[in-house]
Amino acid sequence: MCSHYEAPTPRLLAHTFGIDPYEQGKLDLWPGxxxxxxxxxxQVDHDGAVQMPVEALSGSFGLIPSWSKDTKIARRTYNARSETVAEKPSFRSAWRxxxxCIIPAAAIYEPDWRSGKAIATRIARTDGELMGIxxxxxxxxxxxxGEILHSYTMLTINADDHPFMRNYHKPQDEKRMVVILPRGLYSDWLKAPACESMEFMRQYPADRMAVAV
Structure with a gap:
């Protein structure tokens, strides 16, 4: 599970997705x-053509379903288990x-318990590119x-057998990891219908991830 991550700089985000520079406040992000x-x-122009293939929006880290009475639920909905996302009330509408969406991250933080205590560890791609979660x-x-607030959640999969991510979280807990998309699948994921969503729920290669300072 990932409850702490680092957003990319506006310049890197704009370069990766071919969009206009995006104004971002905090880069160190937690639920809420x-x-x-x-x-x-x-967005469409007057001729009905899409102006840009993708757009970047601001939202709460932690999905807030339309039926929620307030935004506090975001503290519990920042990750969605791919195995149960279609059934859980908080996520099933967005999944259906x-x-x-893609959550851009310069790095994620996970607790390393191998020393006997939790050590927050910064994890990034080995090539220095941003993670598209x-x-x-x-x-x-x-x-x-009556104001509209957007929100988002990161999809996760089991990582018990992942050579890298199985080293994180408590020894007795199930190992989980966010779904990091290869850059070549960004467009496919954004336009995929619900019936194809599970096809993208795959582990990111361990040799492309590393502890980063």
């Missing part, structure tokens, strides 16, 4: 914080509607003000 996510563009997005309307 506001961070960037990328989805298929919904294929509201796919598969996620789901949602929008929530504040019942008091």
């Amino acid at each position: 914080y506001i961070g960037p996510f990328v989805r298929r563009a919904e 509607l294929a509201q796919h 598969a996620g789901l997005w949602e929008q929530w309307r504040d019942p008091g003000t």
